[in-house]
Amino acid sequence: MTAKLSFFIFLLLCSSCVVVRDSEFAVRPIHYPRCPIHEPPITGILGAFQKEVEMLQEQLTDAQDKEIEGMRFVSGKLNDKRVVTAWTGIGKVNAAMTATLLIEHFKPRELLFTGIAGGVNPQLWPGDIVIAAETAYHDMGILTPQSFDYRGAMNPLDGWRNPVFLPADDRLLELAEKAAGQLKLEKIQTTAGERLPQIIKGVVVTGDVFVASPDKCIELREKLEADAVEMEGAAVAQICYQRKIPHLVIRSISDKADEGAVLDKQTFQMTAAKNSASLVVEIIRLLDSRN
């Protein structure tokens, strides 16, 4: 093999391992609109599965049901703060649809997403929690014979391209970290032995696929620095980014997105869902009830 050809192959290999960042797109500052001052703010809370959201709805006082376009929204008070909750169903489109309905009808000050995810970071085990500082689609971009180039979606509201990594709101992130410090989680028996669940801040990636493949995990880790993978978070983040609504995605690990993922999900999903919901309740407790 000639030296020139080896150098070319070396460059090709390097470029396929590069972590994608949004250097080519300027990220615009976000200016959040304020709620009308006469109204106490309301926080939207979404989850993909009925059980993930029911465990929050059971804790509501003054609960009220409202059906909109066939979707059920339950509002009430959680830790004395106004919230509205709904389960979206699985996948990006369902999540985007429900987030949009919630935003249109309830005008939330902020939107939280709670639920389970597959762990892509090998340090994460069932029950651990990832606070998503950023979310990204892992299935949106340009596929060529050589590579997959991740791209943000075009925002039809302003004609700009969204960043690949959608940032969570700084204030919510700060509250989540504070809440994490106060949260008491129960020990859990995993294949790594009995562990106290860990809470980390990280990258959560989203796609319309349940990942049960170690090779895909390696790719998601190398290309996107992903900590966890799920099927709704970035879709809600995109709606919030485009509508300038602060958001935060919280996910607890139910499986390691590997060959054992389907079985592990069955075993750990309730514990993981509970851990994620507990952190959300703690965040709600810390929210300012004024505008």
Ligand code: ADE
């Ligand atoms: N949600 C929970 N586990 C998941 C996985 N392995 N892939 C995608 N979504 C998930």
